[in-house]
Amino acid sequence: MSATAKPIANTRSVTGIPTARLITWWVIASEIVIFGGLLTAYIMHRLGHPEWAASAAHTNTWAGAINTFVLLTSSLCAVLAHKAADAQDGPRAARLLRLTALGGVIFLAIKGFEWTTDIREGFVISSGGFWSYYYTLAGLHGLHVLAGAVIMLIVAADAAKNRELQRVECIGLYWHFVDIVWIFLFPLLYIAR
Amino acid sequence: MTNESHVHHPNYVKIWAVLVALLVISVAGSLSSMRAVVLVAAFGVAIVKAYLVAKNFMHVTVEKRWVPYLLVAMIAFVVILFAGVAPDVMRHSGLHWSNDAAKQAVETGMKAATKHE
């Protein structure tokens, strides 16, 4: 994994932003329109269908709030990992990244508990307009959390050996974006009624 | 790859504390019975939180100028989409058309909801 094995194209930086961070920004830009499209559809239907409020009342606001707290805290760990990586402290960055990934796992566990309860009460994805959007939006977001956590662990394994430390910041950027999406999903799915 | 830091690291724990405080506000707001309070506490706070994360954790403000422009442009495209679609999908009737199915769904849904309460 020496830097020379990379193509020179990868090491150039005409814009002044390293390629790894540049591609992360583009990935985030493309994710904005994906989530944006889904949220647009949901918001339009939600505003047009006041009766969905009754369904929305069944969601567990406390589970959503705890999950928001978990993600905010994991974001803190991610940015502290970035700080550690900037200080060339790979092992510390790795520890913090693993903590971030743990946050992601806790998030998914709470989500799993929440969905199990919903499904037990008979609210499945095909139970109505609100529930379809609820599961699709949270599911797509959960998939991003899962993916982020897996990548985070891979980056952490390298960072522990002080390798590829620039990736710590990139995965952090992605994680903060996932966090921001949840910051909007929380009021949209759990509070508005 | 340069390992020189391009950002100055603020006190992240303090920002996290502010974010958690905002979260408490939005949850507390949701317990209010006034619709306006709920909505402001929910969405006003969400925008502030998103801004804080983008500024302090993602360092958008110290990144090259075009990066925030790019992200805002993407949001603008979504807004254009919303503006173009809402007259047909969000509203249930318009000039010479009426979305009977949606109207009926709202009506029966609202009836069921009031009966429930």
Added chain:
Amino acid sequence: MYERYITAASTYAHSIDHLFLLIAALVGFWLILAEVVLFALVIKYREKEGRPTRHITGEEKELHRWITIPHVLVILCDIVIVVPAILVWYNIKQAQPPAEQTVRVYAQQWAWSFQEPGPDGKLDTEDDIRTVGELHVTVNATYHFELMSRDVVHSFAIPSFRLKQDALPGRTITGWFRPNRVGTYDIQCTQMCGLGHALMAGRVIVETQQDHAAWLIRNANPSLASLPAAPAPVPENTTMAEARR
């Protein structure tokens, strides 16, 4: 010119045809001009021994004029097109003249069915006439139609009327037409609607007032029918096959 290819049988058919011709004239002029210039330049500047090319950046004022002037003219033509285009649209799809008759059109896989008022001239009364595949209308009367679909997206098109409107399930869309020529014309479905899309044909029969009145009497109520073999009104959800039986 247009009528050589397809009859114009409604009041707004000609306004669409005229718009078509206007656009054809304007864009035709630009198309021919551009093609002529293109070919002329290719012929004029074919490679010749000893003739060097000219080094031009395209930012020289006296040359860029040749782009700017036609460009401004193109924008003028755009305005000349967009104003009548919107006017035609407005008159057909937005402004609706008051209805003399209202009919209901149902699209389904793969048939058109119609609900027309009986002799009393009102919809949703006992003497309503329900037909499948055939719409009977009076010439020179303004019709409103309420368009609905029972399953997927269809499109209600009568080429001779220059009429087209998609039918969406769950929605009622209102439109109008005023036939001005007696005859029988095709109704097409122009939105892919599944296996029988190409078989989803109908006919609109434009009749004189007398003929239409006679048709109404024949079909409105079997007990009033002058002919013993008059078909019974077709129930709303009959398929085409059943109706033909």
Added chain:
Amino acid sequence: MSEQMQHAGHEQAGQDHAEPGFFLKYCWSTDHKIIAMQYLFTGMLMAVIGGFLAYVFRMQLGFPNHSVPGFGLVTPGRYNAVVTMHGTIMIFWVAMPVLIAAFGNFLIPLMIGCDDMAFPRINRLSYQIFLLSAIVLLVSFAVKGGAFGGAWTAYPPLSSNGAYNLTPLGAVLWLLAVALEFVAFLLGGINFTVTVMNSRAPGMKMFDIPILIWMIVLATVIFMASAGPLIAGAVMLLFDQTLATGFYDPQRGGDPLLWQHLFWFFGHPEVYVVLLPAMGIVAEIIAVFARKKLFGYKSMLYSTWGVGILSFVVWAHHQFVAGIDPRMANVFTVTTLLISIPVAELVFLYIATLYGGSIRLDTPMLWALGFMAEFLIGGVTGIFLGSSGTDIYLHDTYFLVAHFHYTFVPIAIISVFAGITFWFPKMFGRMMNETLGKIHFWGTVIPFNVIFIPLFITGAAGDQRRIYSYAQFAEQSRPALQHLRTTSTIALLVMLAFQLIFIFNFFWSMWNGKRAGDNPWRSTTLEWTVPSPPPHGNFAELPTVYRGPYEYGLPGRADDYWPQNAPN
């Protein structure tokens, strides 16, 4: 998908220096040139399939209810599947992979002067996902119920409900294939953008980038920004098909119009996604063969930006009569005609580039000029459809079909042939045969016009599209119209026959063509400074750029061209 991206970025970057085996070299390579060839050949294979489908339905239309040789009787269900697949394949599996992915992969690193893409393994992954998507699509022909037949626009509830489309499996596979294809192009496109932004040769400033590279990057950015909502929409449609949700089902709180909006919000920019690379190819070629600097490089660039941005605000002109609020149609008519402003500017600039040149009519130039002459027709006929008033009548008729084929055939066929004949020497180190090339050119372009001019007339006479037989329609089954349809079919057969010449020329020249040398066309851009075909790593010594890409015919120089990397 970001997961795969980050993951791929994490693997070992080492290149085997020992001679790799066939599989590693051609199927598992991260070399941008090999990946370009993979895209090119997959695209060409899909073009053969798409062309065969065109042959099948044109035979049915030209000679109704006769068994089609090589296919059999075209039943209504088969007809629907064949037209649906023709549209889907030609746009997503021919135009996109060949124009953007193949030319982009091959040319971006060469033209900006670096050794590979910034993320070679993402590039490889992109092709692998693309290949998978193509296989999924082709498999759908073989499943129970057959391939999806609900048109390439896949409007629900027809596409979402198996009871309506009668191809429950085919519809799901179709949607999966399209979604996978989008993922492949998002991965590839983001890689393109990052490479061009960050990995340019020293000295290559914004306005020194060849216009083709600009256009490919703008196209991928437009794709990325417009595909997002449709990806979300596709997930919703997939759930409607498989999990019994009701996103698009009006009986259950959904709205079928939502899909139409999401689809066309992507679908219209998609036109420019494939148009821009095609125009870029043509620009490169006319500059070289007219020995001229592009007329107004910056105006060209700004117009392209204008087209890109405007393409996001015109989408509902595909839906004028689809049941949208009629007042919205006025907004979209105005924006649609606005787009003619930058496009007219572009066309004028292209034509003006010829002025004062020294034009050689080699095969690539013939194709490039053919593109301009034919695309003009496609462009101006769009005005009829963008004007809401005439669209009421012309919407979904063969007039529309002829219009967009006059845009898409120049884009996906003519400009691709221009690009292949132009860069063939660089790709394979040998020249293509000029005589065969010219025969193929005339044998393609003349029948192309004979196919589609009659269809303008049948469309104006009221022929609606996607109809396997007009027997049910009295006005449409007149013999005069049938003669036109038959003419069109025969012209298609002629055009297809001439493609055999191209296939022969392509493979014959690959091994037997005249050796090309580094710079057979005496061009200025960087890809012509390396050996043909370029070795692994492209440049023996990475170049430095001193000037813009189109310095032809400078007075006072011995050569009539001045390469970008020549210090003086």
